Amino acid sequence: MKHALFVILTLTTLISCKLNQKKKEQQEPNGQRPSSAQLIDELDSNKDGKLSKVEVKGPIEDDFNNIDSNNDGFLTLEELNKQENKPSKIANTNKDLSNEIDSSMKVIPVNTDYFISENIIDSIKKEMVELNGIKTLCYVIKTNSQATEHEMGPWCPRHIEDGMEKAGIWFKDDKVYDVSGHFISKLNEFYSDDKWKLYREDGTIKVTDTEEGCLAAAKPQVEEKYHNYCVECLPEYFKDQITTFVIPVTPKYIKTTQNFGRGGIGIAFNGVKYDPPAPTHAILAAHTIAPLDDHGGHVNPHGGYHYHAVTGSTKEITQTNSHSSMIGYAIDGFGIYGLIDKKGNKSENLDECGGHFDDERGYHYHAGEPGGNQIIKCLHGLPGYTQTKE
Structure with missing residues (x-):
């Protein structure tokens, strides 16, 4: 896994150098790393839509055979995408966060009874996983990321007269x-x-x-x-894609905030992914x-149906007081709650990730505005990861 990360980082460095030779408007927006499609665009010297071994150098050349899953002598967009879809797990083994854990903070373990069992493939399992250098007991949850409480869609109208x-x-x-x-x-x-x-x-x-x-x-x-x-x-x-969520059984509060990887940022109780902001x-x-x-959901080829906004359509866990209902878990194991409480008020004193503490729920997040393209802004816990198998 570490070698795979090294390969991807080297690819990114190579492409960044090439992109820096072009006009600034051609660079990847918002400082994000180039996509697999951009890697091919920059390295594909004969413009055949794939990469041969002579078109790559360094660690990617060394790891060429591992990435070339069908052994045809070329790296396709699909093969690079599969490599690219691994970073959320790889990132968790790259930075040791053991010194950042604040064990004095109250945390609430994940309650798997909240999930709709019919939407879970096989059953929820426990497994020891190394997350950022920390051996962590995690829940492994597999779903098809398909909603059941509501119909999925519609999305696009068919005529300008459609309502x-x-x-x-x-x-x-x-x-x-x-x-x-x-x-x-x-x-x-x-x-x-x-x-x-x-x-x-x-x-x-x-x-x-x-x-x-x-x-x-x-x-x-x-x-x-x-x-x-x-x-x-x-x-x-x-519909046959399988998304695997690996989430700490008992979350660990991290003093420093953690940015999202390319995988899901959390899971609704129906097994559908909460995703980072859509790449508008x-x-x-x-x-x-x-x-x-x-x-708040739509579909893409590398994650199936997923949410970018919380609109109150999914299963909720009502709280005993006026606090907003719980709607799912972030990938670090901390609960995500709705934007508005029972009295119609928004939560106050939220941190940079959209979270805060209270005596009953410990640290937890509140979903952002549906129009904000950001369910939560970052993570304050030891992050798990998601993987999607097509």
């Missing part, structure tokens, strides 16, 4: 907007950009209504023919939108 009941929601500047046909027809005004036009002359809306279209559009580098599309992937395309910079750059449904 909001035929589509989902979108967000901007912490506000939520219904993606009606009218909204689609006015995107050029909404974003002050005349290049937006997701509909045809007859009023029909351009939607990725096939799995092929989903795969071509729901990625960082949207294929050009799907620019100016409403991106919709259906849950049935990826990549979505909007192609003049596409990828609406969430009214429940």
